[in-house]
Amino acid sequence: MQRGADASLDEVAKHAQVGIGTLYRHFPTREALLGAACDERLSELAQQSRQRAARVAPGEALCVFLEALVRHASVYRGLAASLGIVLKNGSSGCHATTEEGLRLLSLAQASGEIRSDIAFDDIVCMATAISLTTAQDAPGGRRIDRLVSMFVDGLRVRAPKASRGPRS
Amino acid sequence: MQRGADASLDEVAKHAQVGIGTLYRHFPTREALLGAACDERLSELAQQSRQRAARVAPGEALCVFLEALVRHASVYRGLAASLGIVLKNGSSGCHATTEEGLRLLSLAQASGEIRSDIAFDDIVCMATAISLTTAQDAPGGRRIDRLVSMFVDGLRVRAPKASRGPRS
DNA sequence: ACCTGAACACCGTTCAAGT
DNA sequence: ACCTGAACACCGTTCAAGT
Numbered sequence: 001m002q003r004g005a006d007a008s009l010d011e012v013a014k015h016a017q018v019g020i021g022t023l024y025r026h027f028p029t030r031e032a033l034l035g036a037a038c039d040e041r042l043s044e045l046a047q048q049s050r051q052r053a054a055r056v057a058p059g060e061a062l063c064v065f066l067e068a069l070v071r072h073a074s075v076y077r078g079l080a081a082s083l084g085i086v087l088k089n090g091s092s093g094c095h096a097t098t099e100e101g102l103r104l105l106s107l108a109q110a111s112g113e114i115r116s117d118i119a120f121d122d123i124v125c126m127a128t129a130i131s132l133t134t135a136q137d138a139p140g141g142r143r144i145d146r147l148v149s150m151f152v153d154g155l156r157v158r159a160p161k162a163s164r165g166p167r168s
Numbered sequence: 169m170q171r172g173a174d175a176s177l178d179e180v181a182k183h184a185q186v187g188i189g190t191l192y193r194h195f196p197t198r199e200a201l202l203g204a205a206c207d208e209r210l211s212e213l214a215q216q217s218r219q220r221a222a223r224v225a226p227g228e229a230l231c232v233f234l235e236a237l238v239r240h241a242s243v244y245r246g247l248a249a250s251l252g253i254v255l256k257n258g259s260s261g262c263h264a265t266t267e268e269g270l271r272l273l274s275l276a277q278a279s280g281e282i283r284s285d286i287a288f289d290d291i292v293c294m295a296t297a298i299s300l301t302t303a304q305d306a307p308g309g310r311r312i313d314r315l316v317s318m319f320v321d322g323l324r325v326r327a328p329k330a331s332r333g334p335r336s
Numbered sequence: 337a338c339c340t341g342a343a344c345a346c347c348g349t350t351c352a353a354g355t
Numbered sequence: 356a357c358c359t360g361a362a363c364a365c366c367g368t369t370c371a372a373g374t
Contacts, residue, residue, distance in 0.1 A: 019359040129297030154322030187340040
């Protein structure tokens, strides 16, 4: 399951050495299969985020979390489109990731860094969006970074720092 | 062609009263077909944007343009994913829309409202992203508006107005 | 020259038969 | 009870035959 990105279900079954029917009984929906396939990876993502969040400001932690989510969704073709559903399907790593995201968002909003009218679903939505659009890009492109940075700027409460003096 | 969103090519051909082979010869790629199907609509979009741009500030004009593009890409299922390619395919309305977008972006950047490191491709990319993610949403949802607003905030040069006083 | 649609290839899904 | 994979349905694409 590791590499075979958007292989046909037939190939997945063959590679897992089971019949296609058995595959269907274990994973009734495509989302269930995807969820199981990347569950471990999501667990790691959540854990790394928790560790990082102990060191940096909430807003920053949320940004890096978003970026990690985008990159995660880009690993398996076909995952991005159903990221929202996969995260909700409840398997352990999905749940951990959702929990961590909710936690970071609350913290960042409480600290006044991030707009209070943002929902976690919007974060997932953005991660999905960036993954989907950059999927066709050349592999090592800079667009992911640029889009993440743009998105994140959109999340920030206005005038956080005024890196240059404001005009007139 | 008007309504049949993501119908099979077979149905498109049948509806157009031609053989499937003829359809292929007229439109060798899916993008060519999509481009032709929405060309008129894109012409209108570009024209309306030009009229609007005469009345409002460049940044504002660019935002409304982006929103229109998002809504356009949401009309036909399957268009969003290839919006970038479709816009480049060169048919009249596509060309007009690209021209108008480039023009608005230049103006908005020259006026200092919009970040100078944004490319038109990024705008298209964002429109694609929002369309793709909101495609699965309930029809009348508010998410499109919220995401467009977020995106656009990300485009803006910092501290444009300082709606509230900056902190300490 | 142009059009047609049967034919082929591919993939997702089901379900009768086997163990 | 559980597994299997042939069989069915569907869609995209091509190309030999017809006009």
